[in-house]
Amino acid sequence: MSLVSLPVFVSLVVVAGVFWACPARARVWVLVLAGLAFAVTQATVFVALYLVLAGTTLWVSGALGRRREAERPVRSGFIAMLGLLLANLLAWKLFEIPAHTALLADPDHSRAAFPGYAGVFVPVGLSFLTFRLIHLLVERTRRRSEVFANADAPGVLAWLLFPPLLIAGPLQRFDDFQAQLSRAARPRLPDLNAAALRICSGLVKKLVVADTLGQWAQPLLMAPESTSPAVLLAAVYAASFQLYMDFSGYSDVAIGLGRLFGIKVPENFDWPILCTNIAAFWRKWHITLHHFFRDYVFLPLFGVGARPFKVYLGVLTTIFLFQIWHQLSPAFLFLGLYHGLGVIGVQAFQRTRRRWPRVHKLVRKVPAPVAIAVTYTWFSIGNIVFMSSPAHMLRVLQRLLLL
Numbered sequence: 001m002s003l004v005s006l007p008v009f010v011s012l013v014v015v016a017g018v019f020w021a022c023p024a025r026a027r028v029w030v031l032v033l034a035g036l037a038f039a040v041t042q043a044t045v046f047v048a049l050y051l052v053l054a055g056t057t058l059w060v061s062g063a064l065g066r067r068r069e070a071e072r073p074v075r076s077g078f079i080a081m082l083g084l085l086l087a088n089l090l091a092w093k094l095f096e097i098p099a100h101t102a103l104l105a106d107p108d109h110s111r112a113a114f115p116g117y118a119g120v121f122v123p124v125g126l127s128f129l130t131f132r133l134i135h136l137l138v139e140r141t142r143r144r145s146e147v148f149a150n151a152d153a154p155g156v157l158a159w160l161l162f163p164p165l166l167i168a169g170p171l172q173r174f175d176d177f178q179a180q181l182s183r184a185a186r187p188r189l190p191d192l193n194a195a196a197l198r199i200c201s202g203l204v205k206k207l208v209v210a211d212t213l214g215q216w217a218q219p220l221l222m223a224p225e226s227t228s229p230a231v232l233l234a235a236v237y238a239a240s241f242q243l244y245m246d247f248s249g250y251s252d253v254a255i256g257l258g259r260l261f262g263i264k265v266p267e268n269f270d271w272p273i274l275c276t277n278i279a280a281f282w283r284k285w286h287i288t289l290h291h292f293f294r295d296y297v298f299l300p301l302f303g304v305g306a307r308p309f310k311v312y313l314g315v316l317t318t319i320f321l322f323q324i325w326h327q328l329s330p331a332f333l334f335l336g337l338y339h340g341l342g343v344i345g346v347q348a349f350q351r352t353r354r355r356w357p358r359v360h361k362l363v364r365k366v367p368a369p370v371a372i373a374v375t376y377t378w379f380s381i382g383n384i385v386f387m388s389s390p391a392h393m394l395r396v397l398q399r400l401l402l403l
Helices: 006-021 024-069 075-105 107-113 126-142 153-160 174-182 189-222 229-260 278-283 287-302 308-324 330-350 357-364 368-387 390-400
Strands: none
Touching (some): 024 075, 024 153, 075 126, 126 153, 126 174, 153 174, 189 229, 189 368, 229 368, 278 287, 278 330, 278 368, 287 308, 308 330, 330 368, 330 390, 368 390
């Protein structure tokens, strides 16, 4: 089940009513209990793993923060806890490869051998849980804010298991969530109107636009020889728009449901399909995840004001990780390189303004719709791989070019 299923949606609206009916001091426990119930429906037995990881991270980060205040070395403990979180995620990602292969080879027996997975072999929400725990570990170890220093188990669990954000984000920072929760006021009519509008727009994006486009475009993409190049090209673009409507629609529902609890969830998409280059595209696609990789991968490892080669290496690394967190597979390994090199190409060209002023002057004269079409085409070609494989992308391109 997901946020767009009727039982989940209705249950969360009921939980919001209970949340506001309870005294302020009890509301965090309403979120914890509702989050645990929702997590059980999504991740079944893996909720125990989530709780162990959350408890261990909270305890270790607190100990490291106190040691830091006492000016004692914390590096080894921090690296050990970070390594544990990453190793757990990597182990599940690696397990997904043979498990998924077995499922494709023999669906009936494989499902019996891997009960509870239903075709998804990484526990639901584990990637987002890991990212948020890394955020908690880093900030509590730094002790730059009293919010992190005073974090307790109920507050952390309410944040980690907040139902609208449990599965697919957006990734909301703990201090932002905690500050809003502590001063949350009962939503008034304008808040309810804004929530209803956002939820309805998300449902229309997901259930009407995305699902309709997917039913038409995906069969054509999977059998490119069965249709004409013109129709196939329309299917390529439609499938990319479907993906955007699907992801942004889900985020809209999450943001709207968050408003029912008095929580303003951060925006996750800012119309990336209207960007004029692929670098700007990825800054506006899954914004909160982009900010996570910027703050916890790019800046710590590659810094600010680095030489071009180091910057390009950092860009390639972060875009690569941005892609493969979905799945460790040839498709996403390819997409990491494909989009990483695309972003590097844009940034490298932007550094040549003084060297090639005439070229840049000509580029600035390119009409925005043309630049948008080029960027969207680059993304759409990559989306074929997202839905299938690099080899299948070549089949589609061959059909489009009549090769």
